[in-house]
Amino acid sequence: MTLQLTLACHDYEWTRPLWDGRVEPEGVDLTTVNYPNPVRFSRMVRNREFDACELSMGTYLASRADPDRFPFTAIPVFPFRKFRHAYIYTRRGAGIDTPTDLEGRRAGIVNWQTTTGIWQRGILAEHHGLDTTAVEWVSAGQEIIDVDVPPVYDVAYLDHQGSTIGLLEDRLERGDIDAIFHPVDSDIDAAERLFADAKTVEQDYYRTTGIVPIMHAIVLDDDLLDDHPWVVQKLYDAFERAKEIGLSALERPRELPLIWADVHVDEQRAVLGDDPWEYGLTDDNVTTVETLVDYAHEQGVASERYDVEELFALETLDTPYYA
Secondary structure, eight states, rough: OOEEEEEEEOTTTHHHHHHSSOOOOOTTEEEOOOOOOOHHHHHHHOOOOOEEEEEEHHHHHHHHOOOOTOOEEEEEEEEOOOOOOEEEEHHHSOOOSSSSGGSEEEEEEEEEEOOOOHHHHHHHHHHHHGGGGGGGEEESOOSSSOOOOOOEEEEOOOOOSHHHHHHHHHHHTTOOOOOESSOOOOOOOEEEETTTTHHHHHHHHOOOOOOOOOEEEEEEEEEHHHHHHTTHHHHHHHHHHHHHHHHGGGGGGGSSSSSHHHHHHHHHHHHOSSTTTTOOSOOHHHHHHOOOHHHHHHHTSSOOOOOOGBBOOOOOOTTTTOO
16 A cells, blocks of 8 residues: 655655656655755644655754653654754955954844854854854744753844844844844845855865765654554655755756856865765764754754764664664
8 A cells, every 4th residue: 555645855856856756765655745944844843744854954853852741753864954054144345354243243043053153153153163142042933842051152033023034134234233144145235254265265164174064854643654564665765866866967067057157066066076966874974963963952953962863764664784
């Protein structure tokens, strides 16, 4: 009998084959749906609306404190990764030239548990000497899951409904805040990147750490895992096949909507290798997840420093990528 499953996931180039039918998980009739990130996360966390869902790692780590209330478990499929140095913006003319200049200033965030912010705060503290407890953090949105922010951090929540991105940019333009730790690009005149040559900084960070920051993972409803444990392998294999198809576009740079596609592809491979999107618990992925867990615990998002193996459904997963 074929299992009927609903997957909530963005249709990235490397997941799109699951949407258009080029890849079909064995034994599964997959219905794919998409919602904006905060909406997708909230609907899974609050209502368990999907059998499988692309979820923020920050929110997932927050959920591990109460698995009975949040009965879903991740598999080591990471559909979204992003370096985050380029998404830290300062107010033009604010006199913030280095990360430590943020001390004593007000910085806007989407919310405390956003994975983007966890990485940005952790990286600036560990690699750039920023005392993140000396920053006044201004959150434009509420938490999806309540977290206990350590009292050493100064976090103020705005009473706001609507676009957190628009609110943060408006506050920056008005001079109410001095920086934005953004999840997306900002093109407003008032904003300039903290790291002017962010790509070089991000490449140096990768060469030093081996980390391509993991932002999201796929989680599965625990009832599904209990009733059909075999589905872990089938979904993992399907995501892997879809990714291989997506990455194959790099072999046909003339089909990519980039003028210097060949140059960009060669540069990415020279720095990151053939597959910076790798799934499974490879050595690099274990290091990446461990680093994120450490940051999340220090910042009060994760209630403890979880062992990586505790976070993923591995009992029925057989993959050469698992270390």
